[in-house]
Amino acid sequence: MRTVDAVTIVHDEQELFQRTKHLFMTATEIACAANDLWVWAWRHQPYDITALSDVQRRTDMRVRKIYRADVLLDPGASHELAKRRDEFGAQVRVSTEEINETIILDDRLVILAGDSRAGRRSYSVITQAGAVQGVTSLFEAAWRSATDLAVYDAKIAEIRRLAPQVLDLLGQGIKDEAAARALGLSVRTYRRRVAELMDALGAESRFQAGARARELGLV
Amino acid sequence: MRTVDAVTIVHDEQELFQRTKHLFMTATEIACAANDLWVWAWRHQPYDITALSDVQRRTDMRVRKIYRADVLLDPGASHELAKRRDEFGAQVRVSTEEINETIILDDRLVILAGDSRAGRRSYSVITQAGAVQGVTSLFEAAWRSATDLAVYDAKIAEIRRLAPQVLDLLGQGIKDEAAARALGLSVRTYRRRVAELMDALGAESRFQAGARARELGLV
DNA sequence: CCACGGATGGCAACAACCTGCCAGCGCCGA
DNA sequence: TCGGCGCTGGCAGGTTGTTGCCATCCGTGG
Known part of the structure; x- marks a missing residue:
């Protein structure tokens, strides 16, 4: 995939979906950071990363998700997350730090969600190797300092x-x-x-x- | 109007609308307390008390509204309220007290809005003379202690x-x-x-x- | 020009909150 | 049975917040 710009800005979630779904289909490693239960939801339409990748039938995929700690204050969320984690064979951790909502595919593509408080959200899609690596290492650091869902x-x-x-x-x-x-x-x-x-x-x-x-x- | 119960509970705003619109049509005095801009909105569907009463063409109607003070923190709200007040020849006051959302028609009928934080809102419709008078006097007290919109x-x-x-x-x-x-x-x-x-x-x-x-x- | 009123800022007393430290207690595992 | 660990609660020092009081300044109106 060749792109002229280092960063592609997408304003429409549907467009983001269209542009990236083929990558989700073939990805073997997905890493996500979410600040609430429904961001990059397991099955929440329209953007369900696991529906895209049909993860239920593939065993070669590694999925990791970090949630912000306050998600766990919701009495139902904890149980729901544990259920999904088991259903998809994913790893879920929790962090008390603020983490920008992010998806990383195969260390090749990064999607950064913009601020949703200003109405319609925009997404930055990055494929430039250096930037992807930078974001990935930030994610890894957050992952290491986060606490396993069960422990937290x-x-x-x-x-x-x-x-x-x-x-x-x-x-x-x-x-x-x-x-x-x-x-x-x-x-x-x-x-x-x-x-x-x-x-x-x-x-x-x-x-x-x-x-x-x-x-x-x-x- | 004869009613068996002192208080009629209505759970659906449309039903409330149907049951009371004829009274709005003929009312000569309307008093309201609202905790945000859109409660009993001037033209906000479905329940627009002034659309019901067609106040724009009638000069025998007296409309008074009390808003909670925090409404005025919205930069656009103040101007909007002043505009509506002038358009409908209503009196608007502001209170820093918490006031139950209320409509009083001609000192004959009272509508008390229930708590909206518990999902669907319910409304109490009261026609029993003593109760109406009690609520009316509470409203009058709130009205007297409230501050005129322009002053506030x-x-x-x-x-x-x-x-x-x-x-x-x-x-x-x-x-x-x-x-x-x-x-x-x-x-x-x-x-x-x-x-x-x-x-x-x-x-x-x-x-x-x-x-x-x-x-x-x-x- | 002058007086008055309102706003600001400094000071201070008090209240509420934040967090560390430590003693005591209860529970659990060896 | 005993030791260790974790939690609670009391105490306390410090920080942050709340509000009153008063001096000063500035603007406005007579």
Whole structure:
């Protein structure tokens, strides 16, 4: 495949689909970073990377996905991810870092998703070897520092159990001491839970936590 | 109109529309409380109280609307509201209090909107005279303590001008001192702006402010 | 020109939050 | 049974945030 530009910008998801589906069909190695459950969804139309590659029938394909930690705060997401991972024989890890949404095919092609907060999303398709290698090494670094889904899930189970109540109390503006009493915890432990929740949300302040929780529909 | 129950619960907005449109057609006094721009929208389908009443051609109708203050943080909303107010000869006020979304027709019928956060919204339609009078007096109290649109708008203009930058800094987790420097303000003044913004958002904590701002699409 | 009002900024008291440290306790595995 | 590990809760130091007070400055209107 020859392209004049180092980077091709695609504004339409359908077009991205058309341009790259043949590559997905033949790819043997797919790496993805997603910031929510449905980005590069396993079967979510229109862009289902696994439908494209028909991964269920091929055993020579290696699929790796990194999710952002806050996805796991959704009670159903954890189970769903584990199910898909097993169904497709994929590897799934979780990161508390913010990762740009990315797909890497066979270390040959990279798709970088642009910011979706500004309305219609654009995608950058890169095939230039040096750039692909650069992005790939960034992905590998993120992969290495991420935590296996099962391990992270075990750690976050208690946070997830409490999250609805903690978020509800925070959402009501209840001060930590009163909130702790409401949950039958000491204020130290309540503040530990809040700190863990903020970490899972990737938030550095309570304002950010509020915005992120609202964005995720948790509050 | 005779009804057996004191309160009729309606789950479908279309049904509510069908049941009450004849009353809107003949009403001479409409009072509304709305928590966002589009609730009981002037022309927003399917439930446009002014389309129903054809207020544009009738001069015997008195329309009063109270909006929640955070609506005015939307740069376009203020102008839009002023335009509609003039177009329909209505009175519009703004309140920083949380007001249940309500319509009162001729002090005879009350529609109370239920919580929309739990999926499909339900509406309570009340015609029992005592209850109608009770809700009406609550509305009157809210109306009296609310601020005229023009007056409130003048006050909030500076807040609205700064709001995008302040919210952006808060959203990035920037501490107050650094944020103040970024905006060329003293930390006292920056904190005044944050307090005013939180008041306009109806937030009692920064977590609430974050959630509310995200909900309004301001961050 | 002058007085008044409103906004700013500095200071400060207080409240709320953040996180480290450590003792105690309970559970689990050797 | 005992030791180790992890969690909780209390304490505390520090940071961040909240809001009142007051001096100063600037703009406006009489």
